Amino acid sequence: MSESLQNPSVYRALGLSDEEYNRIETLLGRIPNHLELAMYSVMWSEHCSYKSSKVHLKRLPTEAPWVLVGPGENAGVIDVGDGIAVAIRIESHNHPSAIEPYQGAATGVGGILRDIFTMGARPIAVMDPLRFGPLDDPHSRWIAEGVISGVSGYGNSVGVPTVGGEIVFDETYRGNPLVNVLAMGVLPAERLVLGQASGMGNLAVLLGSATGRDGIGGVSVLASAGFDENTDSSDKRPSVQVGDPFEEKRLLEACLELLEAGLAVGIQDLGGAGLTCATSETASRGGAGMDVDIRAVSLREVDMEPFEIMTSESQERMLVIVEPCNLAKVLEISDRWEVIADVVGKVTGDGQLKIRDGFDGPVIADIPAATLHDDAPEYERPLERPIDWFERQRVDAGLAKNSDYESDLLFMLRDSSWVYRQYDHQLFLNTVVGPGDDGTLLRLRDPRTGRETGRGLGMSTDGNHRWCCVDPRAGTKMLVAEAVMNIACVGANPMATVNCLNFGNPEHPVVMWQMSEAVDGMAEACIAFSAPIVGGNVSLYNETNGVDIAPTPVVGVIGMHPSLNTPPPGMGIRNGLTIIVLGQVVEKNVAMGGSRWAWDIADCRDGCLPEFDLDQAVKTASFVAGLVQKNSVSAVHDVGEGGLAVALSEMAIRGATGMTLDGLSDHRLLFNETGGRVVIGVETEKVNDLLEEAKAAGVPVETLGFSGGMKFTIGDVIDIGLDELTEAWRTELPDALGQGTVSA
Amino acid sequence: MTIWRVKVEVSPRSGIADPAGATIERSLPALGFENVQNVRLGKLICLEIEAENREEVEKLVADMSERFLTNPVIEDSYVEIFES
Amino acid sequence: MTIWRVKVEVSPRSGIADPAGATIERSLPALGFENVQNVRLGKLICLEIEAENREEVEKLVADMSERFLTNPVIEDSYVEIFES
Amino acid sequence: MSRHIGVVQFPGTNCEQDSIDTIKNLGGQAEILWHGSDTVGSVEAIVIPGGFAHGDYLRCGAIARFSPIMTAISRFANSGGVVLGICNGFQVLTETGLLPGALQKNVGLKFLCQMESLIVDSTSSAIGKSFKSGEQLQIPINHFEGNYVCSPEVMCELEANGQIFLRYESNPNGSIGSIAGISNKEGNIVGMMPHPERATSVLLGSMDGNRILSALFEGNVKNNS
Numbered sequence A: 001m002s003e004s005l006q007n008p009s010v011y012r013a014l015g016l017s018d019e020e021y022n023r024i025e026t027l028l029g030r031i032p033n034h035l036e037l038a039m040y041s042v043m044w045s046e047h048c049s050y051k052s053s054k055v056h057l058k059r060l061p062t063e064a065p066w067v068l069v070g071p072g073e074n075a076g077v078i079d080v081g082d083g084i085a086v087a088i089r090i091e092s093h094n095h096p097s098a099i100e101p102y103q104g105a106a107t108g109v110g111g112i113l114r115d116i117f118t119m120g121a122r123p124i125a126v127m128d129p130l131r132f133g134p135l136d137d138p139h140s141r142w143i144a145e146g147v148i149s150g151v152s153g154y155g156n157s158v159g160v161p162t163v164g165g166e167i168v169f170d171e172t173y174r175g176n177p178l179v180n181v182l183a184m185g186v187l188p189a190e191r192l193v194l195g196q197a198s199g200m201g202n203l204a205v206l207l208g209s210a211t212g213r214d215g216i217g218g219v220s221v222l223a224s225a226g227f228d229e230n231t232d233s234s235d236k237r238p239s240v241q242v243g244d245p246f247e248e249k250r251l252l253e254a255c256l257e258l259l260e261a262g263l264a265v266g267i268q269d270l271g272g273a274g275l276t277c278a279t280s281e282t283a284s285r286g287g288a289g290m291d292v293d294i295r296a297v298s299l300r301e302v303d304m305e306p307f308e309i310m311t312s313e314s315q316e317r318m319l320v321i322v323e324p325c326n327l328a329k330v331l332e333i334s335d336r337w338e339v340i341a342d343v344v345g346k347v348t349g350d351g352q353l354k355i356r357d358g359f360d361g362p363v364i365a366d367i368p369a370a371t372l373h374d375d376a377p378e379y380e381r382p383l384e385r386p387i388d389w390f391e392r393q394r395v396d397a398g399l400a401k402n403s404d405y406e407s408d409l410l411f412m413l414r415d416s417s418w419v420y421r422q423y424d425h426q427l428f429l430n431t432v433v434g435p436g437d438d439g440t441l442l443r444l445r446d447p448r449t450g451r452e453t454g455r456g457l458g459m460s461t462d463g464n465h466r467w468c469c470v471d472p473r474a475g476t477k478m479l480v481a482e483a484v485m486n487i488a489c490v491g492a493n494p495m496a497t498v499n500c501l502n503f504g505n506p507e508h509p510v511v512m513w514q515m516s517e518a519v520d521g522m523a524e525a526c527i528a529f530s531a532p533i534v535g536g537n538v539s540l541y542n543e544t545n546g547v548d549i550a551p552t553p554v555v556g557v558i559g560m561h562p563s564l565n566t567p568p569p570g571m572g573i574r575n576g577l578t579i580i581v582l583g584q585v586v587e588k589n590v591a592m593g594g595s596r597w598a599w600d601i602a603d604c605r606d607g608c609l610p611e612f613d614l615d616q617a618v619k620t621a622s623f624v625a626g627l628v629q630k631n632s633v634s635a636v637h638d639v640g641e642g643g644l645a646v647a648l649s650e651m652a653i654r655g656a657t658g659m660t661l662d663g664l665s666d667h668r669l670l671f672n673e674t675g676g677r678v679v680i681g682v683e684t685e686k687v688n689d690l691l692e693e694a695k696a697a698g699v700p701v702e703t704l705g706f707s708g709g710m711k712f713t714i715g716d717v718i719d720i721g722l723d724e725l726t727e728a729w730r731t732e733l734p735d736a737l738g739q740g741t742v743s744a
Numbered sequence B, C: 001m002t003i004w005r006v007k008v009e010v011s012p013r014s015g016i017a018d019p020a021g022a023t024i025e026r027s028l029p030a031l032g033f034e035n036v037q038n039v040r041l042g043k044l045i046c047l048e049i050e051a052e053n054r055e056e057v058e059k060l061v062a063d064m065s066e067r068f069l070t071n072p073v074i075e076d077s078y079v080e081i082f083e084s
Numbered sequence D: 001m002s003r004h005i006g007v008v009q010f011p012g013t014n015c016e017q018d019s020i021d022t023i024k025n026l027g028g029q030a031e032i033l034w035h036g037s038d039t040v041g042s043v044e045a046i047v048i049p050g051g052f053a054h055g056d057y058l059r060c061g062a063i064a065r066f067s068p069i070m071t072a073i074s075r076f077a078n079s080g081g082v083v084l085g086i087c088n089g090f091q092v093l094t095e096t097g098l099l100p101g102a103l104q105k106n107v108g109l110k111f112l113c114q115m116e117s118l119i120v121d122s123t124s125s126a127i128g129k130s131f132k133s134g135e136q137l138q139i140p141i142n143h144f145e146g147n148y149v150c151s152p153e154v155m156c157e158l159e160a161n162g163q164i165f166l167r168y169e170s171n172p173n174g175s176i177g178s179i180a181g182i183s184n185k186e187g188n189i190v191g192m193m194p195h196p197e198r199a200t201s202v203l204l205g206s207m208d209g210n211r212i213l214s215a216l217f218e219g220n221v222k223n224n225s
Ligand SMILES: Nc1ncnc2c1ncn2[C@@H]1O[C@H](COP(=O)(O)OP(=O)(O)O)[C@@H](O)[C@H]1O
Pocket: A127, A128, A129, A130, A162, A163, A164, A165, A166, A167, A416, A419, A420, A423, A434, A435, A436, A437, A438, A439, A440, A461, A462, A486, A640, A641
């Protein structure tokens, strides 16, 4: 056997490089066996080890006085006052969703929820930034519909509301959709638990689903013994993970109950790399070792091999470290919730992760636990700016054909309610502003008593592949600002950020450059907004036939509304308001690179982003949040995709009220996507005070016109009936996705 | 043209977890049904097709079930066709 | 004791609207499947029972499908039993 | 005197805490009735809240109806006790046979979570009597299987006996007669798909749900038929 393992084709088939294999031999001081090699290969995969991204992630700001737990744990945790802590995390499930959209998305939701309740928090919100190929492609529609149904099917059933997200369609995601999922939970600050195993003799209890051959993926090459390519291994083909929200719900309740009762020393969810990851991670975090009895694991299929059991990614499982004296109580709780509980291991003092065949049976793998993590390779992969970068930057993306502004505008309007009304977004009675507005706003209630704190949590997720394709650094800065501006519109000031870095193949130097630039842009913006990064996830190898996706960092920002007595005004305007735009002043000849207009209408992917003044955006965001908190505006909406014209139309549509505006005379002024701008609707008698205040706060203002009537009119360039506007906005998704879909 | 009655049985592939089937199985003893095992829950799609001959129907249904009615990554399907 | 394989087909009762079937039917033409009608979506429950003889299985399954596997207000069922 | 309401919890139920919070905010007392319990104790009315009992596997409510607590609830209801089934609770009540008809998949084959305008029809049930016929209420729905069906004969009976409590103003799910909520003939068992506990605060966009849940506190709930 060992001969076959030294054979490079063996470890290479497991995704290990020669260098990595040699390192394993050195760490062990001997030749690894099948099982050990499988365990290293899953733990040292890009997905688990972050080997290509780690060097860059170190540049992100992670600290603030209110940050209780930063990146590195299952979820970030911040202190939101009154003894309440908030756990938050975002993750991607891109590749599974491309194969089986429903289950890919469902298990994505399940996985991120476990990250939250692992911290001892009850998950109270999910958000789902989604990106798919073009709507006119039946296969992309099939993926989109499956993913949306999967989020709905799992999230609704497990009982966590999906309160916001994004939906984007673009050519770049045709073969490679992006399914990111964010989850947030609340806990009494004193109950914070970490994923570690300490105390020799403590027991490791595996809770939840029986283990099957789910998601074994790359490791399954080991199944065809001897790697004879002619061996038929069809019956052991890697199988797709299937989510069971009902199991997760019971698991969640059981875990929270035993944490509440103080019965767990440590707890860890099983995600990527399954038991291997959970056992080695808890052991090495606690500075301990662990003996694992492979026979004690409940199996869904007979005759599973040890490497399959140790690397299975079967869903809905948790590992809990328990003092022996508390075992009976833990078993009683799991029994009441009808959750399987197997004592699969015990904590030892020697730092070794030993897999045994039977509780005191022979050792079939013996690895220094910490080496699976701490000694994982770390690469500083070469990075390179695209050779035509400067040339592309010099292109004027706004030069294109003289287009029809009205039809451009109608083309860019989209109501996403077709998506989010499939999601329970109201459970737990916290949703003051749900999906469909700018940020989401949730009541903050005390998790111990349910009592209202009189405060609220604002949340938003944002990404923008167009901006980041044109300029990954500045684009990332702008999208952090957009997320902050979204929560400002519901009255929240930012506190923390989580991020999901969706990029192409890290072995392509241009991709590494994109990632490096994005990280720097993100770092700068997060520092400026005092919203440090508390967690995240990296998804690489998003490519189809060698073509990388456009760089797509996605952020989730969470913030605080300090005095939530009345709901924020929302974006809908009513009659008789003065319409004002706040924030960065836009030059007449503003750059159009990376705008939706340049991309989808002028068909131009070059150019540069508009100038972006981050300091100005910080001032504007805090000013807008203040206005909303004081309830001094009647409508508010930030400017994003499609620029001012789209933002204004959305306000008219949502308020079922027309507008007459001026000062936007061409496509540049109508559709540019200069960041950090917010439109407000103000009662006439309040306008003067507001202008004064804005001046004092250093926020530029421009009055655009007034609301009223049933037409949407901008100077002499746009004049559309509200009905037509609304119809264009409302029908795009139902028309496209109601047509039916096919899988290939 | 003849009308053909078609029955497509879709079930989870073996090895693929079937939470619904497993939950039904777990609940049966409490309802007084012992000795039941391997419960799998699938879909049954019945339809009628107008076509010249059986071959045409077979081709159409195979295509339909692979591309639309099932996801072959996790589901198997079995088709029966009757002349009516 | 023998193990019997049982297939229970549950389908919407005739006369009862079947929104799922109707939706599948509506989307077929856009995907290039013409001439399909009367699409009905039902459930397929496969299971195994250990029992002495066929009669016993028949009784058990009839009871199970009436009391549990179908909702008689909206569904009909059809059972097939195989010795395995 | 504050009322003591039992809120049923099956594995997979998820609206129990929302219902309890609402009942308490309205001045009532609430306690969980665990699905494995064979008694309803001393509660004076019962809410079967929304969620996905037993994952809604097979059919919504199909497994839940065999729970010991359902036997106890049937006894309680048969002796005149007031039972309100919300969403999944409504589905459980129809599966149990305590309410007629069935709930199948929405016509659009999509889950729907959205605000709905409801119109009060009959006021003869234990809950309906707090309203005036024709009144409009704003209460959200949140379901995949909310499409009410029954035979034409049952429909005639529902109409004739004043068992139709709520109808949708614009039918979102295909229900026969736009039915959103019904009661049994005696009026002490009520099922509705919309979620009243989600319409209980200005911050949530409507307060109309409070009136539905307050109705549980009114009168001599045990003998109101
Ligand atoms: N996939 C989705 N899931 C839930 N909500 C969504 C989804 N897509 C969009 N939304 C909601 O629709 C609204 C508009 O989204 P978007 O246009 O991305 O907002 P913005 O431009 O303000 O960031 C937001 O409230 C968002 O939460």
